[in-house]
Amino acid sequence: MKKKFALVDCNNFYASCERIFNPKLENKPVVVLSNNDGCVIARSNEAKALGIKMGTPAFQIKNIIEKNNVNVFSSNYALYGDISQRVMNSLSKFAPKIEVYSIDEAFLDFSGITDDIFKDYGYVIRKKIKQWTGIPVSVGIAHTKTLAKIANHIAKKNPKYNGVFDMTEFSDIDEILKNFPVDDIWGVGRKYSKLLMSKNIKTALDLKNTDDKWARKNMTVMGQRTVFELRNIPCFSINTIPADKKNILVSRSFGKPLTSYADIEQALTTHITRIGEKLRKQKSCAQAVTVFIMTNSFAKTPQYFNAKTIQLPVATNNTPELIHYSVIALRMIFRKGYSYKKTGVIATDIIPENAIQTNFWDKVDRKKYNDLMKTLDKINFSLGRDKVKYAIQGTKKRWKLRQEKLSPCYTTRWNDLLKIDMDKK
DNA sequence: TCTGGGGTCCTAGGACCC
DNA sequence: TCTGGGGTCCTAGGACCC
Numbered sequence: 016m017k018k019k020f021a022l023v024d025c026n027n028f029y030a031s032c033e034r035i036f037n038p039k040l041e042n043k044p045v046v047v048l049s050n051n052d053g054c055v056i057a058r059s060n061e062a063k064a065l066g067i068k069m070g071t072p073a074f075q076i077k078n079i080i081e082k083n084n085v086n087v088f089s090s091n092y093a094l095y096g097d098i099s100q101r102v103m104n105s106l107s108k109f110a111p112k113i114e115v116y117s118i119d120e121a122f123l124d125f126s127g128i129t130d131d132i133f134k135d136y137g138y139v140i141r142k143k144i145k146q147w148t149g150i151p152v153s154v155g156i157a158h159t160k161t162l163a164k165i166a167n168h169i170a171k172k173n174p175k176y177n178g179v180f181d182m183t184e185f186s187d188i189d190e191i192l193k194n195f196p197v198d199d200i201w202g203v204g205r206k207y208s209k210l211l212m213s214k215n216i217k218t219a220l221d222l223k224n225t226d227d228k229w230a231r232k233n234m235t236v237m238g239q240r241t242v243f244e245l246r247n248i249p250c251f252s253i254n255t256i257p258a259d260k261k262n263i264l265v266s267r268s269f270g271k272p273l274t275s276y277a278d279i280e281q282a283l284t285t286h287i288t289r290i291g292e293k294l295r296k297q298k299s300c301a302q303a304v305t306v307f308i309m310t311n312s313f314a315k316t317p318q319y320f321n322a323k324t325i326q327l328p329v330a331t332n333n334t335p336e337l338i339h340y341s342v343i344a345l346r347m348i349f350r351k352g353y354s355y356k357k358t359g360v361i362a363t364d365i366i367p368e369n370a371i372q373t374n375f376w377d378k379v380d381r382k383k384y385n386d387l388m389k390t391l392d393k394i395n396f397s398l399g400r401d402k403v404k405y406a407i408q409g410t411k412k413r414w415k416l417r418q419e420k421l422s423p424c425y426t427t428r429w430n431d432l433l434k435i436d437m438d439k440k
Numbered sequence: 441t442c443t444g445g446g447g448t449c450c451t452a453g454g455a456c457c458c
Numbered sequence: 459t460c461t462g463g464g465g466t467c468c469t470a471g472g473a474c475c476c
Contacts, residue, residue, distance in 0.1 A: 049444035056444070072443040090444085117476045204474050235450055237474075264446060271441085313443055359445090417442085448475075457465075 018249050019125040019156065019183060022163040023106055023140065025099075026151045026171065026178075028119035029057035032098045033088050035149040036425045036433055044085040048073050051268050051417045052089050089418035097426045101148045109140050114253045122160060124253045137179035157182040160251045161244035164201040165192075165219060192219035192245065202241040207234055219245055259297045259365070265289045266359020270417040272311060273355050279308065282414035283345055283358045284338050284407045290362050291334035292395075295388060300330035300371055302364035304337060306344035311356035319355075321348040324363075330371045333384040334391075337362075338407060 025031060029047040034040045044061035048054065055062075055071045065083055067076055073087070080087060099118045107113045110123035128136070137154035144152050155167025162182055169191070170180035182188055197217055198208035210233060216222050222230075223245035231239040240250035265286040273279055283306065294301060307322035323344040331337065341360055373381075395402050423431035 051442085051444070053443050070443090074442040077442095120476080202474065206473065235473075237449070258448095260447080262447075266445065268444070311443090446476085448473100450473080451471090453469090455466100455468085457467105458463105 016126065017158050017183075019128070019158060020160050020163040020249075020253070021110070021123040021125050021137065021140075022116075022155045022160070022167040023121050023123060023144075023152050024155075024167050024171070025102060025119040026153055027057055027059050028099075028150070029088075029090065029095055030059040030062070031150050032091075032095050033086075033422055034059075035098065037422070040086055044083055045088070046080075046085055047088045047090055048420070050090060051270060052419055053268070056090065087420050089421040091422050091424065093424045093427045094422065098148065098150065102144060102150055102152070105144055105147045106140070109136075109143075112253045112255050114255055115257065122163065122253055125156065137181060138177070141178050152178070154179045155182070156180070158247045159244040159249045161201050161241055162188070162247070165195055165199075168195070168199060188247070189220055189223075192223055195219040197222050200241065200245075202237060207238065210234075259299055259367070260293070261363075261365055263290055263293050263301070263362045263365065264359060265293075266307075266357060267414075267416060268357045269355070269414040271413075272314075273414055274353070276349050276351075277409070278411075278413045279349065279355055279358055280342060280345060280407065281409035281412070283341060283360060284405060285401070286358070286360050287337050287341050288334050288401070288404065288408065290360055291332055291337055291388070292392060294332035294362060294365070295392060298368045299365045300332045300368055301337070301362035302327055302330045302366060303362075304341050304344065305361040305363060306341050306348065306358070307360075308345070308348060308355055308358045310353050314354070314356075316354050317352075319350060319353045321350075323348045329373055329377050329379070329381075330364075330366055331379075331381075332368065333379075333381070333388050334405070335384070336379065338405060342407070 030045040033045055033047065042061065043059070044065055045059040046055050046062045046067060047057040049056045052073055055067055055069060055073065055076070058067055058069070062085060065079055065085070067079060067085070079085065095118060103113070103115050103121055106121050106123065110125060111127060112124035114122040116122055125133070137156060140154055141152055144150060153167055153171040155163045155165065155170050157163040157166045166180045166182040170176050170178055182191065185191065195218055197203055197211050197219060200219055200222065203211065211217070211222065216225055222242060225242055227239050227242045230242045243250050267282070267286065269282065303324055303326045305322055305324040307320070309320040310316065310318050312318060325340045325344050327336070327340060391403055401408070425431055425433055
């Protein structure tokens, strides 16, 4: 039996999340900004209609925002993450296998679902997800993941399909692919699309008919797989268990430029506590950490970027130890006299907790640290992030993000629960 | 004033081995 | 003039994704 995949994608996800608890935003333009209120990263349809492009710096569209009363929000990842979980939980009721592909997308395996109940299944999903979570979704169905992505695109772009497009209903998909731009294909980015254009490969149909040896040579094995998938030959399967992360990065731009070492150290060590939490959550340890600092590359001030990797004597996920080595790295790369914009830390060479090689000279009492970390994680998880923190993180938080338009954490913070006035008419 | 923050996979080429 | 023929492992960098 032929494989069958559905890609379910939340429409304008972050903007839709903001709308759930704030119905006044319905039919109004809504945009959500990146960290530090920098760029536009989500737009409602009304905002798209105003010509606001993805990734535009907020300050460049100030006029459009003011003139059209666009509702602007800082990103609220606590809210989006929680809503995402609800959507994914709901979706898992509709298919035996589901792959959560990103915060707002999931592949569903429809392979085993018989045709008689399959009809209109996409519409059922759409209706139920909206009803259960308040989030509008689009559904694309096809015999390969790449084609399901295309089907989803079509479902979203053409109102006549009402949010669902099933490519498996067509015996000949060439007519569909003929009208699909090559640069919108999953796996074709900026560089490849430029290359393809120069070879007169402009549509999905052109790419489907490309010599796959050529694709292999010029776009690696990944490109060759894309070509096969366009031919209805599945090369990618559903991945139900998310793999452990091989690298974990935490970095943030500062709310304002910083020059003092102490401020940057406070930011960096706070990022490291996040790294420690993430490592412990997936029961892994890092064998190395890389620390970097950088100035603002958009500014006309003197530029500096540097990074330093430190191999840890014993793989670890305990925060004090990670802090210890990261601070050593930071001291090595910090230079006075620059105006810094961002710092970050990457944990690499990550291995499972139970595969650690200790060494003979290791003097760290690992059992004690593990117990301490467990206790701290428990406290901070139930009472709020950084309720108990390390002295080196400081209290001033001069590096903190700009988040001027943050919505309440309606679903994850007691104090932010929606209140309803029953007397009010 | 103001420009995000995460990830993955693949390949080429060098070091090194027998 | 002539200078083998395999391997493996690691890393940096480039492509992609959301």
